[in-house]
Amino acid sequence: MSTINYSEKIPNNVNLGEDRTLQRALEGWQPNFINWWDDVGPEGSTNHEVYLRTAVSVDPQGWAQFGHVKMRDYRWGIFLNPGDANREIHFGDHKGEKAWQDVPGEHRANLRRIIVTQGDTEPASVEQQRHLGLTAPSMYDLRNLFQINVEEGRHLWAMVYLLHKHFGRDGREEAEALLQRTSGDQDNPRILGAFNEKTPDWLAFFMFTYFTDRDGKFQLAALAESAFDPLARTTKFMLTEEAHHMFVGESGVSRVLARTAQVMNELKTDDPQKVRAAGAIDLGTIQRYLNFHYSVTIDLFGADQSSNAAIFYSSGLKGRYEEGKRGDDHVLKGQTYKVLEVKDGQLVEKDVPMLNALNEVLRDDFIKDSVAGVGRWNKVLEKAGIPTRLTVPHKAFNRQIGALAGIKMSPEGRVVNDMEWAAKRDEWLPSAEDFAFVASLMGRVVEPGKFAGWISPPVMGINRQPVDFEYVRFG
Amino acid sequence: MDMAVEAGVIKQHLIDPEICIRCNTCEATCPVNAITHDDNNYVVRADVCNGCMACISPCPTGSIDNWRTMPLVRAYTIEEQLSWESLPAELTPEELEAAGVSAEAAGDAAAAVPAQTQAQAQAAVESVEPAFNSAQYGATVPPWSAAHAYTNLFAPKSPTTATVVGNFNCTEAGFDSETHHIVLDFGVVPFPVLEGQSIGIIPPGVDATAKRHHARQYSVASPRNGERPGYNNVSLTVKRVTEDHQGDPVRGVCSNYVCDLKVGDTVQVVGPFGSSFLMPNHPKSHIVMICTGTGSAPMRAMTEWRRRLRKSGKFEGGKLMLFFGARTQQELPYFGPLQSLPKDFIDINLAFSRTPGQPKRYVQDLMRERAADLAALLKDGASHFYVCGLKSMEEGVVLALRDVAKEAGLDWDTVGAALKREGRLHLETY
Ligand SMILES: Cc1cc2nc3c(=O)[nH]c(=O)nc-3n(C[C@H](O)[C@H](O)[C@H](O)COP(=O)(O)OP(=O)(O)OC[C@H]3O[C@@H](n4cnc5c(N)ncnc54)[C@H](O)[C@@H]3O)c2cc1C
Ligand code: SF4
Ligand code: SF4
Numbered sequence: 001m002s003t004i005n006y007s008e009k010i011p012n013n014v015n016l017g018e019d020r021t022l023q024r025a026l027e028g029w030q031p032n033f034i035n036w037w038d039d040v041g042p043e044g045s046t047n048h049e050v051y052l053r054t055a056v057s058v059d060p061q062g063w064a065q066f067g068h069v070k071m072r073d074y075r076w077g078i079f080l081n082p083g084d085a086n087r088e089i090h091f092g093d094h095k096g097e098k099a100w101q102d103v104p105g106e107h108r109a110n111l112r113r114i115i116v117t118q119g120d121t122e123p124a125s126v127e128q129q130r131h132l133g134l135t136a137p138s139m140y141d142l143r144n145l146f147q148i149n150v151e152e153g154r155h156l157w158a159m160v161y162l163l164h165k166h167f168g169r170d171g172r173e174e175a176e177a178l179l180q181r182t183s184g185d186q187d188n189p190r191i192l193g194a195f196n197e198k199t200p201d202w203l204a205f206f207m208f209t210y211f212t213d214r215d216g217k218f219q220l221a222a223l224a225e226s227a228f229d230p231l232a233r234t235t236k237f238m239l240t241e242e243a244h245h246m247f248v249g250e251s252g253v254s255r256v257l258a259r260t261a262q263v264m265n266e267l268k269t270d271d272p273q274k275v276r277a278a279g280a281i282d283l284g285t286i287q288r289y290l291n292f293h294y295s296v297t298i299d300l301f302g303a304d305q306s307s308n309a310a311i312f313y314s315s316g317l318k319g320r321y322e323e324g325k326r327g328d329d330h331v332l333k334g335q336t337y338k339v340l341e342v343k344d345g346q347l348v349e350k351d352v353p354m355l356n357a358l359n360e361v362l363r364d365d366f367i368k369d370s371v372a373g374v375g376r377w378n379k380v381l382e383k384a385g386i387p388t389r390l391t392v393p394h395k396a397f398n399r400q401i402g403a404l405a406g407i408k409m410s411p412e413g414r415v416v417n418d419m420e421w422a423a424k425r426d427e428w429l430p431s432a433e434d435f436a437f438v439a440s441l442m443g444r445v446v447e448p449g450k451f452a453g454w455i456s457p458p459v460m461g462i463n464r465q466p467v468d469f470e471y472v473r474f475g
Numbered sequence: 476m477d478m479a480v481e482a483g484v485i486k487q488h489l490i491d492p493e494i495c496i497r498c499n500t501c502e503a504t505c506p507v508n509a510i511t512h513d514d515n516n517y518v519v520r521a522d523v524c525n526g527c528m529a530c531i532s533p534c535p536t537g538s539i540d541n542w543r544t545m546p547l548v549r550a551y552t553i554e555e556q557l558s559w560e561s562l563p564a565e566l567t568p569e570e571l572e573a574a575g576v577s578a579e580a581a582g583d584a585a586a587a588v589p590a591q592t593q594a595q596a597q598a599a600v601e602s603v604e605p606a607f608n609s610a611q612y613g614a615t616v617p618p619w620s621a622a623h624a625y626t627n628l629f630a631p632k633s634p635t636t637a638t639v640v641g642n643f644n645c646t647e648a649g650f651d652s653e654t655h656h657i658v659l660d661f662g663v664v665p666f667p668v669l670e671g672q673s674i675g676i677i678p679p680g681v682d683a684t685a686k687r688h689h690a691r692q693y694s695v696a697s698p699r700n701g702e703r704p705g706y707n708n709v710s711l712t713v714k715r716v717t718e719d720h721q722g723d724p725v726r727g728v729c730s731n732y733v734c735d736l737k738v739g740d741t742v743q744v745v746g747p748f749g750s751s752f753l754m755p756n757h758p759k760s761h762i763v764m765i766c767t768g769t770g771s772a773p774m775r776a777m778t779e780w781r782r783r784l785r786k787s788g789k790f791e792g793g794k795l796m797l798f799f800g801a802r803t804q805q806e807l808p809y810f811g812p813l814q815s816l817p818k819d820f821i822d823i824n825l826a827f828s829r830t831p832g833q834p835k836r837y838v839q840d841l842m843r844e845r846a847a848d849l850a851a852l853l854k855d856g857a858s859h860f861y862v863c864g865l866k867s868m869e870e871g872v873v874l875a876l877r878d879v880a881k882e883a884g885l886d887w888d889t890v891g892a893a894l895k896r897e898g899r900l901h902l903e904t905y
Contacts, residue, residue, distance in 0.1 A: 059627050060504045060529035061750050084633040217498070236503075243498035244535035250496045251536065372497065372514065379493070379560070459494055460537045 004057055004079060011077030013058060014161070025164050029175055033157070036179045037072070040127045042149050043134060045071055047475025050146045051462065053244070055079055058237055066463045068473060074150045078161045080233040089227040091323050091330035092316040099229040103166045107315055110308075111228055112167050114317060116174050117191055118219060118235075119159030120181065122152045124195035125208070127183035132205055135442035137452035141202070143462065143471035144248045148209065151241045158234045166230065193400065194296045201438045202455075203256060203281060207293035210249025211370060215300045216242050218321050218366045225319025250373055251458060254380050256281055258456040261384035270388070276437060279453040283381075283388050285438065288430040290390060291411055294370065295398035301363035303402040304339040310355035320358065321365045337361060340396055341403045345415050347396060359402075367395065398429065446472065484571070485866045486610050487545045488519045488526060492559050494538035501530040501539050506627055506748050507675060508689045511553065518556035525692060525905055527748065528615055542610065546571060547720050547867065609873035612891045613902035617750060618859055620757035621898070622699070624750045625667050631690055634677055634743040637661050639736045640708060647805035653715045654769060654808045655734045656696070659742065660708040666744070668695050668709055670776035671753045671861070671901070674746040678729040690745050691729035694772035694863065694903070698780035712772040712808055752861065752901040754780065758791035761858040763849070765838055765872050767800040770864025771808050773903070774799075777861070778821060785820065793857065795821040796848070800838040800868075802829040822848075838868065839875040849876070850883035853890055859899045866904040873902070 004013045009027055016023050038046075049070055055063040058079050087099040103111055126149050136142035156178065163171035181188045189196045194212055199205050220242060223235040263280040264270060272282035302309065312318040313332065320326065328335070337357035338349045354361075371392055378389045394413030396404045408421040411428055426433075445452045449468025461467045488509075490501070495517055502510040502517065509524035510517060530539050543565055545551070551563070617624070629635045641658030668674065675690030682688055693711040696702075702710040715734045716727025736742065754762060754777045762781070764774040774797060784790040801807040804827060813823060824845060826836040842849060852858040853876070862872050877887045894900035 060506060060533065061626065064532040066532070082627070082630070084630070086633065240500050240503065240533060243496070243500045246498055247496050247535040251494075368514075369497070376493075462537075463532060464537065464540065 004055065004062075004077060006056065006075055006077075010157075011075045011079075012161075013079050016078065019165075022165055025172060026161065029160060029164070029172075032176070032179050033076070033153075033160075034072075036123065037126075037153065040123075040130055040182065041153070042071065042126075042132075042146060043130050045133055045146065048146070049473040049475060051143055051465070051469070051471045052147055052150060053463070055237075055241075058082065063237075063240065064463075070475070071146055071150060074153075076150070076154045076157045078157060079154075079237050080230065081236040083229060083233055087229060087232075089316050091225065091319050092227070092314045093331070094227055094316045095330055097227075099227050099232070101229055103228060107228075107317060108167070110312060110315070111231070111317055112163070112170060112174065114223070114312065115159050115162050115167075115231065116178070118223065119156055119163070119174075119178050120191045121195055121216065122156040122159065123178060124181075124183045124190040124192075125199075125212075126152050127190075128195065128197070128199040128208070129205060132199065132202060135202065135444055137202055137442075137445055137455045138450060138457070139446045139448050139471050140451075140458060140461065140467060140469075141252070141455075142446060144244075145205070146472070148245050148248060151244070155238050155241070158238055162230060162234060192300055194300050197296060200435060201442050202252070203286070203289055203438050204293070206249045206252030206256065207289050208249065209245050210253060210373065211293045211297040212300070213242060213245040213249060214366060214370060214373075215297050217246060218301075218362055218369075221321045222318050222323075222362060225323040227316030250376070252455075253286070253377055255456040255458060256286065256454065257283075257377055257380045258384070259454055260286070261381055261386045262456070264386060265384060270386075279441065281438060281441070281454050283386075283390075285430065285434050287390055288428065288434060290374070291393045291397065292429050294392050296400075298363055298366065298395065299399060299401040301366065302359040304360045304363075305352055305356045305403070306359050307356060309358040310353075313355060313358050321362060332358075339403070342396075342407050342415060347409075347413060347415060363395075367392070393428075446474070484870065485521065485545055485547050485550060486526070486542045486608075486869075487521050487550050488524045489541045489543055489551065489556065489562060490517050490519060491538040491541050491562050492516050493561050494536050496536055496538075498535060500533050500535065504530045504533050506630075506746075507692060508631060513557050516557050516559060518553055520553060521550040523689060525903075526610065542608070544571065609870040610902065612873055612895050612900055614895045614898040614900055615751050616896075616898040617753040618755035618757075618760070618898045620755045620760065621753035622669055622756055624669050624672055624747070624753055626672075626747055626750050628666065628747065629745045631675070631677070631745050634690075634745045635661070635664050635666065636741050637664075637666075637744045639738055639740045639742065641702075641710070642734075642736055642738060645712070645808045646810075653734065654806075655713050655715070656808075657711045657713055657733055657736065658697075658702050658708055659711070659744065660706065661744075662707065664707075666707065666709070666747070667699075668747045669699050669753055670695065670780050671773045671903075672747045672749040674709065674711075674744055675748065676729055676733060677743040677745065678732045679743075682728075688728060692746075692748060692905070693733075694769070694776075695747075696772035696775045698776050698783060700783070704783065712769045712775070714769045749903075751898060752863075752903050754861075755793075755857075755859050757793070757857070758784075758789065759793050759857055761794040761796070761852055761855065763796045763798075763852055763858060763860045765798040765842070765860070765862045767838065767864035767868055769808065770862075770868075770904070771799060773861065773863050775809055778816070782816070782820065794852070796824075796845075796852070797821055798824045798826065798838045798841050798845075800826040800828065800836075800864075803827055804830065837871070839871045842872070842875040842879065846879045846882060849879045850885070853880050853883065853885060856893075856897070856899075859901075860894065861901050861903075863903045864905075869902050869904045873900075876900075 004011050049068040052069045053064050053066050056065050058081055089095055089097050089099055132145055160175045163175045181190050183190045184196045199208050220235040220239045224232050226232045260280045263275055263278045267274055272284050275282040332354045335354035336351040337354045339352050339357055339360050340347055374390055374392055393411035396409045397411050399405055408416050410416050441454045448470050451457050457467050461469050506529055507523055509520050637659040640660045643656055644653055645656040646654045673692045673694045675692050677690045678688045693713055695709050696712045697710040701708050713730055713733045716730040719725040766774050824841045826838050826841050828835045880887045880890050
C-alpha cells in the first residue's frame with residue numbers, strides 16, 4: 001500500500017514501476033540531480049555517516065526511521081500521502097466537484113508555474129547552506145543541517161515528479177531548469193528574491209529556517225488544499241518534514257538567546273561590546289538579524305493585491321491556510337480584506353476585494369504564527385531575568401514587493417525620509433560590522449557533546465538520543 | 476470495577492509547551508484525533524489518547540514525549556493544558572495519595588494499583604531511585620515472527636461502512652457491566668486485521684460543541700481469518716458504559732450506540748490500528764495473557780487463532796497462559812466458552828474481586844501465586860507477554876512481573892529491556 005519500495009532506483013509509493021516511460025524519464029533526470037548535489041550540496045561531507053531520519057512509508061509508524069546513513073546514499077524518493085478516492089474540491093468555483101487526478105487543460109500553465117516556483121525554493125536552500133557544514137557549532141547542529149539538506153533535496157524530487165508525470169515535455173524542461181538556476185547566480189538566479197540572499201553564518205541559518213521555512217509551511221499548507229489531488233497529497237507529506245526545519249530555527253535562536261542571557265547574567269552587563277568580547281552575540285545583533293529575515297520572508301508571499309492569487313483560488317489551484325477549518329463560504333466573492341498603502345506620507349488601510357488580497361491573507365496568517373514563536377523566544381529572556389524583548393518589525397518595514405515596495409519605514413511603522421533611513425539603517429538591519437562579528441565567532445566544533453561558546457546545548461537530543469550522541473561519523 | 480476506578484492512576488500524555496514549536500505534525504499524525512490546539516498550545520485529550528506512540532518519532536522536537544502519573548479523576552483537562560506556559564511538575568507520592576480516594580475504594584479496584592504497589596512506588600522514590608514507569612517496558616515493535624499488519628487503511632475523514640451481522644450479550648444479563656459481542660461484516664471491502672489490532676467506530680451525530688463525534692477504539696476479538704472462518708468479518712467485545720470513572724451515571728456515547736445496534740444496521744469504521752501488539756506466529760512461542768474486562772478481546776482473538784491452528788495440526792505446543800480479572804464470574808465476558816477449552820491447551824487463571832464470601836483477588840495476586848511458572852517463562856526467550864484492559868492495572872501487573880523475575884534471581888533491567896527490545900512485552904490499557 002503506502003509502503004515505499006527501497007529496492008527501486010527511485011524509492012516511491014506511486015507505482016512508478018508500472019509507468020515505464022515516466023520511470024525512464026525520471027531515471028534520466030536522476031544523474032543530473034546527483035551531479036548537482038555533488039557540485040553544490042553540503043561541502044566536504046561525502047564520507048560522513050549522518051544520523052538521518054528517512055521515510056520508509058508514509059504512515060505514522062514508517063515515516064520517521066532513524067539511522068546512520070551516508071548522505072549520498074540517502075534515498076531521495078517520491079512519497080505521496082494516501083489518497084481519498086472520493087475527495088471533493090472544497091473551495092473556489094469548482095467547490096463540490098470531484099478533486100482532479102489529472103491537470104485540466106485550462107489550468108495547466110498556472111499549475112505548472114506554482115509547482116516550478118515551489119520546486120525552485122528547495123534546491124535553493126541547499127545551495128544557500130552549502131558552506132555552513134564547515135562552521136557548525138556542534139555535531140548535533142551539523143546533523144540537523146544535513147537532515148534539512150537531504151529533505152530539501154527530496155522536496156525537489158517531489159515537485160520534479162509532478163512536473164514529469166503531469167506536464168509532458170514542458171514539465172521535463174522545467175525539471176531540467178530547476179538544476180540549472182543557482183542561488184545568487186548573476187545570470188541565472190533562483191526565482192524568488194529571498195532564495196538568492198546569502199546564508200553567511202549560523203545565526204542567519206537559524207533565522208532562515210525559522211522564518212523562511214515557515215513561509216514554506218504556509219505555502220505548502222495552502223497547496224495541500226489544492227483541487228489537483230497529486231499536488232495536495234505530495235505537499236501534505238512535505239509538511240511533516242518541513243516541521244523539523246522550523247524546529248531547527250526556533251530552537252537554534254532560543255539556544256543563542258539562552259547563551260547570551262547567561263553571559264549577560266554572569267558579567268552583570270547589558271553592554272553589547274562586553275557581551276561580544278565574551279564571545280556571545282549581543283541582543284541588538286539578534287534583533288537586527290530578525291528584522292532582516294522577517295522582512296525578506298514576508299515579501300515571499302507576493303504582492304498585497306494580485307489577480308493571480310484570485311485566479312489560483314477561484315480555480316481551485318491553491319487554497320488558504322487551513323481552508324477546511326474556516327467557517328465562511330469558501331468562494332469569497334463580494335468579500336473584502338484590509339491591505340496597507342501609503343497616502344500623503346501616512347500609512348493607511350484600505351478595503352480591497354478579498355479574492356485579490358489572498359496573498360495578504362496568507363501573509364497575515366504567517367505573521368501571527370511567527371509572532372507567537374518570537375513570544376516563545378522572549379520567554380527565554382524572561383526566565384533568565386533579562387528585561388529586553390525581541391519584536392517583529394512593522395509589516396511595511398524594508399519591503400521590496402507590492403504596494404509597500406521601496407517605502408522607507410522604521411521598524412515601529414513610522415514613514416521616514418531618505419536621510420533618516422540612511423542614518424538609522426545600521427540600527428535596524430545588520431551592518432557589515434555585525435556580519436563580520438558574527439562571522440568571527442563561526443568555528444567548527446564537532447566533538448560529541450561540545451558546543452561553540454555563542455550557543456547553548458539543546459534541551460534534548462534527536463529521537464531521544466543523548467545530546468552527546470555521535471550524530472555524525474566522519475569517514 | 477467501575478466504582479473503584481476513581482482510585483486509578485493513569486500515565487497522562489502531555490506536550491511540553493516550552494519546547495513544542497506548534498508545527499501540527501502530531502495532530503496530523505495521531506490516528507484517533509487525540510491532539511488538538513488553539514493559538515497558544517498543542518494539547519492531548521486524556522480520554523482519547525491510547526498511548527499508541529504513533530506521534531512520538533515524527534515530532535521534530537521531542538516535546539510530545541511527556542508523561543505524568545495522575546489520579547484518573549485529576550487528569551489535566553484540555554482547558555488547563557491550553558493555558559500552560561510550562562509543564563507542571565510530577566505529583567509527589569504524598570500528593571498522589573492525597574488525591575486518591577478512600578483505601579476501601581482503592582482496595583475494591585480489581586484493576587487499580589494495589590496498596591502494596593503504592594508502598595513500593597513510594598519506597599522507590601524515597602531511596603531516590605526514579606519512580607517506576609511501567610510504560611517504559613512496553614514494546615513498540617512486534618514479535619519477530621508476527622505477520623505484517625496493515626494500518627490506517629481508512630482515516631477518520633474517509634471511513635468505510637460495515638454491516639452488523641451479530642450482536643449478543645456475552646455476560647450474564649442483568650449485571651451492571653453488560654458486555655456485548657458484536658460481529659461486523661465488511662462485504663467486499665478489504666479490511667485485513669490481525670489479532671491484537673483494533674478498529675475505530677464513529678458514532679453518528681455530533682458532540683456538545685457541534686463537532687462530529689470522534690472515533691472510539693475497540694480491540695478485535697476475532698482471529699485473522701474472521702469471526703466465522705473464511706468470512707470478511709470481525710468481532711468486538713464492547714462494554715456498555717453507564718457510569719463514568721467517578722461512578723456517576725452517564726451514557727457512554729459510542730459503547731451504548733454499539734451495544735444497541737441491530738443486525739442489518741451499518742456503522743462507520745476507521746482503522747485498522749496497531750502494529751506492535753501482535754501475536755507471534757512461531758509455533759513454539761509461548762503467550763502469557765493478562766487482562767481485565769474487555770481487555771479480554773485481543774486475548775480471545777489470539778487464543779482462537781491458536782485453537783484453529785491446533786485443530787489443523789499446525790501448532791507445536793507453545794504454551795498459552797491466561798490471567799483474567801473481573802468483579803464476578805457473571806460479569807466475565809466469554810466465561811462459558813473459556814470453560815470449554817481443553818486444560819492442556821490453555822492454563823486459565825481467573826481472579827474475582829467481588830465474589831460474596833470470598834476474599835478479593837486480582838490478576839496480580841494470581842501472577843504472584845503462579846510465580847514459579849511465570850519465572851520459567853520469563854527465562855525463555857520464546858515467551859511473549861500481553862497486558863490489556865483498564866489503564867490502572869498496568870503498573871501493578873508489570874511490577875508483579877518484575878518481582879517474579881527478581882525472586883527467581885533474574886536481573887529485571889536486563890529481562891525488561893530484552894522483552895521490550897524483542898517485542899515480547901505489550902501493554903495496551905485504556
Ligand atoms: C486501544 C483501545 C482499545 C479498546 N478496546 C476496547 C474494547 O475492546 N472494548 C471496549 O468496551 N472498550 C474498548 N476501549 C475503550 C473504548 O474505546 C471507549 O473508550 C469506551 O467504549 C467508552 O466510550 P463511550 O463513547 O461509550 O464513552 P464516552 O461518551 O466517551 O465517555 C463517557 C464517560 O464515561 C467515562 N468512561 C469512558 N470509558 C469508561 C470505562 N471503560 N469505564 C468507566 N467510565 C468510562 C468517560 O471518561 C466519560 O466521563 C478501547 C480503547 C482503546 C484506546
Ligand atoms: S500516543 Fe497515539 S493516541 Fe496518543 S496522542 Fe500520540 S498518536 Fe495520538
Ligand atoms: S509534533 Fe511536537 S513540536 Fe509539533 S506541534 Fe506536536 S508536540 Fe509540538
